[in-house]
Amino acid sequence: MEGPSGGLVRMSGTHAAGGFWTRYVFSRDHKVIGIQYILTAMAMGLVGGALAAWIRVQLAWPGSAGISPEQYPSLVTMHGTLMIFFVVSLALVSGLGNIIIPLQVGARDMAYPFLNMLSFWTVLPACPLMLASFFVPGGAAAAGWTAYPPLSALKGAIPGSGWGQSLWLLAMALFIASFTMGGLNFVATIFNLRARGLTMMRLPLACWTYLVSSILGLLSFPALTAAAIMLLLDRHAGTSFFVPSGVVIAGQVQAHQGGTPLLFQHLFWFLGHPEVYVLVLPALGIAFDVIAAFSRRPPHGYRITVWSLIVVAVLGMVVWGHHMFTSGMNPYLGKYFSVVTLLITLPFAAIGVNLVASLWRARLRWTPAMLWALGLISAVGTGGLGGVYLGNATADLHFHDSYFVVGHFHFMIGMVTLFGTFAGIFYWFPKLTGRLMNERLGRLHFWLTSLPMFALFFLMHLQGLRGMMRRYYEFSQDYVAPVLWLQPVLTVLAFVVFASQALFLINFFRSPFRGESAGPNPWNATTLEWTTPSPAPHGNWPDETPSAWRGPYEYSRNGNESDFELQSAPAAPGVLPSKR
Amino acid sequence: MGFMESIDLSPGEESRIRADANQTLVAILMAMAAMLFAAFTASYAIRRTSADWIPVPFPSLLWLNTALLIASSGTLELARDRPVHARRWLRATLALGLAFAAGQILAWTELAAAGAFSPGNPHRAFFLLLTAVHGAHLVGAFLACGAALGRSRSERLGPCAAWWHFVGALWVYVVIVLRFF
Amino acid sequence: MDDRSPSPLSLAFPLALVILAAAVVGTFFLLDWRLDVASEHGRGVDQMIFFLLVCTGPLFVAGHLAVAWFVWKSRWRDTPAYLPPSPRAEWLATLIPVLLIGAVAEGGVLAIGMPVWGQVYREEPDTLPVEIVGKQFEWIARYPGRDGKFGRTEPTLIDDVENPLGLDEDDPAATDDIVVRGALYLPSGRAASIRIRSLDVLHSFAVPVMRTKQDAVPGLVTRTQMRPTTPGKYEITCAELCGMGHYRMRGYVNVLTPEEFEAWRARQVGWFE
Numbered sequence A: 001m002e003g004p005s006g007g008l009v010r011m012s013g014t015h016a017a018g019g020f021w022t023r024y025v026f027s028r029d030h031k032v033i034g035i036q037y038i039l040t041a042m043a044m045g046l047v048g049g050a051l052a053a054w055i056r057v058q059l060a061w062p063g064s065a066g067i068s069p070e071q072y073p074s075l076v077t078m079h080g081t082l083m084i085f086f087v088v089s090l091a092l093v094s095g096l097g098n099i100i101i102p103l104q105v106g107a108r109d110m111a112y113p114f115l116n117m118l119s120f121w122t123v124l125p126a127c128p129l130m131l132a133s134f135f136v137p138g139g140a141a142a143a144g145w146t147a148y149p150p151l152s153a154l155k156g157a158i159p160g161s162g163w164g165q166s167l168w169l170l171a172m173a174l175f176i177a178s179f180t181m182g183g184l185n186f187v188a189t190i191f192n193l194r195a196r197g198l199t200m201m202r203l204p205l206a207c208w209t210y211l212v213s214s215i216l217g218l219l220s221f222p223a224l225t226a227a228a229i230m231l232l233l234d235r236h237a238g239t240s241f242f243v244p245s246g247v248v249i250a251g252q253v254q255a256h257q258g259g260t261p262l263l264f265q266h267l268f269w270f271l272g273h274p275e276v277y278v279l280v281l282p283a284l285g286i287a288f289d290v291i292a293a294f295s296r297r298p299p300h301g302y303r304i305t306v307w308s309l310i311v312v313a314v315l316g317m318v319v320w321g322h323h324m325f326t327s328g329m330n331p332y333l334g335k336y337f338s339v340v341t342l343l344i345t346l347p348f349a350a351i352g353v354n355l356v357a358s359l360w361r362a363r364l365r366w367t368p369a370m371l372w373a374l375g376l377i378s379a380v381g382t383g384g385l386g387g388v389y390l391g392n393a394t395a396d397l398h399f400h401d402s403y404f405v406v407g408h409f410h411f412m413i414g415m416v417t418l419f420g421t422f423a424g425i426f427y428w429f430p431k432l433t434g435r436l437m438n439e440r441l442g443r444l445h446f447w448l449t450s451l452p453m454f455a456l457f458f459l460m461h462l463q464g465l466r467g468m469m470r471r472y473y474e475f476s477q478d479y480v481a482p483v484l485w486l487q488p489v490l491t492v493l494a495f496v497v498f499a500s501q502a503l504f505l506i507n508f509f510r511s512p513f514r515g516e517s518a519g520p521n522p523w524n525a526t527t528l529e530w531t532t533p534s535p536a537p538h539g540n541w542p543d544e545t546p547s548a549w550r551g552p553y554e555y556s557r558n559g560n561e562s563d564f565e566l567q568s569a570p571a572a573p574g575v576l577p578s579k580r
Numbered sequence B: 001m002g003f004m005e006s007i008d009l010s011p012g013e014e015s016r017i018r019a020d021a022n023q024t025l026v027a028i029l030m031a032m033a034a035m036l037f038a039a040f041t042a043s044y045a046i047r048r049t050s051a052d053w054i055p056v057p058f059p060s061l062l063w064l065n066t067a068l069l070i071a072s073s074g075t076l077e078l079a080r081d082r083p084v085h086a087r088r089w090l091r092a093t094l095a096l097g098l099a100f101a102a103g104q105i106l107a108w109t110e111l112a113a114a115g116a117f118s119p120g121n122p123h124r125a126f127f128l129l130l131t132a133v134h135g136a137h138l139v140g141a142f143l144a145c146g147a148a149l150g151r152s153r154s155e156r157l158g159p160c161a162a163w164w165h166f167v168g169a170l171w172v173y174v175v176i177v178l179r180f181f
Numbered sequence C: 001m002d003d004r005s006p007s008p009l010s011l012a013f014p015l016a017l018v019i020l021a022a023a024v025v026g027t028f029f030l031l032d033w034r035l036d037v038a039s040e041h042g043r044g045v046d047q048m049i050f051f052l053l054v055c056t057g058p059l060f061v062a063g064h065l066a067v068a069w070f071v072w073k074s075r076w077r078d079t080p081a082y083l084p085p086s087p088r089a090e091w092l093a094t095l096i097p098v099l100l101i102g103a104v105a106e107g108g109v110l111a112i113g114m115p116v117w118g119q120v121y122r123e124e125p126d127t128l129p130v131e132i133v134g135k136q137f138e139w140i141a142r143y144p145g146r147d148g149k150f151g152r153t154e155p156t157l158i159d160d161v162e163n164p165l166g167l168d169e170d171d172p173a174a175t176d177d178i179v180v181r182g183a184l185y186l187p188s189g190r191a192a193s194i195r196i197r198s199l200d201v202l203h204s205f206a207v208p209v210m211r212t213k214q215d216a217v218p219g220l221v222t223r224t225q226m227r228p229t230t231p232g233k234y235e236i237t238c239a240e241l242c243g244m245g246h247y248r249m250r251g252y253v254n255v256l257t258p259e260e261f262e263a264w265r266a267r268q269v270g271w272f273e
Ligand code: HEM
Pocket: A049, A052, A053, A055, A056, A076, A077, A079, A080, A081, A083, A084, A088, A143, A144, A145, A146, A406, A410, A413, A414, A415, A418, A469, A470, A471, A472, A473, A494, A497, A498
């Protein structure tokens, strides 16, 4: 059966509701909302990427980019903030999460469709708000994406700490509100709207990672909320939660008294560390699903992976101090945070090893989605090993705030998340549009993005080993001179990465109209979303929703005629779907 | 491992699923609010060790407010117990809640008159912060229970009652922190 | 989708992985990333990093080769040959590499890392007390003078030229304090106990060649310790974003021989002398 194909968000089927506005703009359909998120993230990604390119010009040829030392911290801050919260969070978590979750659990929509719509319309105004800060007096926020006070609390400390920082806080408040609404929906949907027979241990790994990631995010964002409220009060109400006594800015003794800057750091990283798992885990889940479909075998160690995810999340909430080894925190706490942080390598490595082992005895199909998933394995392995250096308090004495850190986190929250996003978009694109994306363009995009990105961020590690510091406008220090010749090389690589995204954009916007039509199950995959026509209609299934009769990855079972078995295929006539 | 067991639903159980989802929602919201107040409490504990910490006198009106809020939880339970009189008891609950809110505002003005809005004193800042954030959670409780009142059937009070009680417990926690630490 | 004729990617992809792994290892030998080290604990930090490089390097290569190998093998398989492993085999396949990585990570930090961490943070008996103060965008060093005591400072007394640290003239302990802008003088071979302060926002006192890094936090005195081994002039940088001049917040650590250091100290006069 083949659904009607057409525009990006064209709906079909009996449940189509309302006219143009309620269908495409104020839609409550999770698929439309997911696409809205992804389009928003793309727009913000263009800005964030352009900022990165601009920063790189300054770093390669200081002074030639028209950036002043006052502006540089703003550009870095906005690049980081946009990329983390308005690109990766929106595209990978809110966007793909919305698309995948109801379809994979066999639900007609999210548990709270109206809340879902509200969530998107809350974060949308945050985007212009955040970008507007470039045009206010003093320019955009400049205290880093971490917004450490006193720099972010005192207007005179840096130009961007005036209006820019206020707008930053406002936009972040909207983001947090939106992300919370989204997360609540994800969790309620996965817990309560699963199809008959879809036990937790039959849940596809993508859903599992969204579940763990959402719960982790929901439990850790309140700490940032608290910190942001107190920072706002320090800035505008004259309180002193974070600003200590006797701070002298430009010869003026500030009125604040008695606050503790380290308190903000603790609260910030209580969110900040879990946040990286919130972003990275869904990318891993998508990789598991994609690899299973294109290697025609179940992922290695499903149960081990599930339990590892849970352990990663639990440990992830008690290791935030590894960002503060040199902060002046008690050195004994430093030891604790180091040992516990490195414990996370165990479950995390288990997930990574399972990804690799899932390729054992595979029969690969070389789709672009598979290329991205395989590239993700390399990125997560390399980034993960970098984490072993940074979680080590002693080594961190050298690496803290250096380009080693910049390289490491770009591997994890830059490459892993983007690779996962691209894999996901290629893989589920037919389910949304009824058409396939172009494979040749997809492959070209993969090679032109992944290899330069790897080189770019890997070389940053070496600059960091040499001791090159991050957030520097230029490098006049003698000791880094031997690695400075790399700067133009990295900039050229960055431009290749930036430019090659055009290939993706062309593919993404052309394929809904020109792509090859896809049947309901173009990949011969097993999970429930492939039981409905493509594009999936409003309400997801034209008639009854499916039940799950078996595990999510029944590929290449011996003795079976076809090499896959849909999750909804009854085991035998008359047998009820039940536990495995 | 309860949540990992099989769920076996017969078709047409929409409303049960909805109730379950509401329960999930409220449980997570509670956990989030608990995390938020844990973050504030940690900040409070760190901030109070500094030299400029001068405890603000605790307005005695707040004891009355506390009593009102606890009483409102009682009437809410009565509403749940007696479906016939549910709406009456629900109205009583909302009235008690409103009285609490009015009392809070009164206590604020009292403090304002005593100069509490001068930002210098950290204990006062926390006082305002915690009561205000608690107030925001109370608004949620009003909305949930008000909606229950608006609906014709009040049997499905579970999630909104849970939130109401939680907000009450949160208040007792706030009082303990502000008064005794 | 035709599964019968192997895609050129099943050759290109493993090849790319092998080349990538080789290139990564190669750059370590070709690029000049090695930085001199001039402090005792710095050698320990380097040993820690060296241990990690030596252990994680092979893991990195092995991981990439494993993926390349599995992908390469899939080239010849055109019938479903997958047999689910026994749960035991499944566990073992995961557990062994995981324990290896865990042992590298935890073993490294416990056996090599922690003793070095201790060298930096334990209080040693015969240390040289010095203070380094960060302000936008400058490092200022202070020595306690003959009385061995740091005098009182007061933010209201700060004057960028006359009294950059806001030393209190009325405090007898402050009179003989030695203040040096932009440079820290230390004797080699003796551990310096460095107290770190900030006058305004966060900074981080970083001496890359010493492998020393400790934040300067307003309202707090933080502490670090280092024993310079080699006389020379080493750059101080700032490792915590502190404003628009962060990148040019520089200074020097001048490590002198003990005799030179005593001679230098004898030449200094107190701030109010
Ligand atoms: C081609 C792509 C990219 C390039 C060339 C690039 C480049 C850079 C550079 C050079 C810096 C450091 C600037 C400095 O410290 O002076 C930086 C910082 C950062 N980048 Fe990227 N980046 C890219 C993509 C991404 C992506 C996809 C993310 C996703 C999360 C990201 C997140 C960040 C963050 C969080 C920071 C830190 C900002 C801060 O220090 O406050 N970047 N980027």
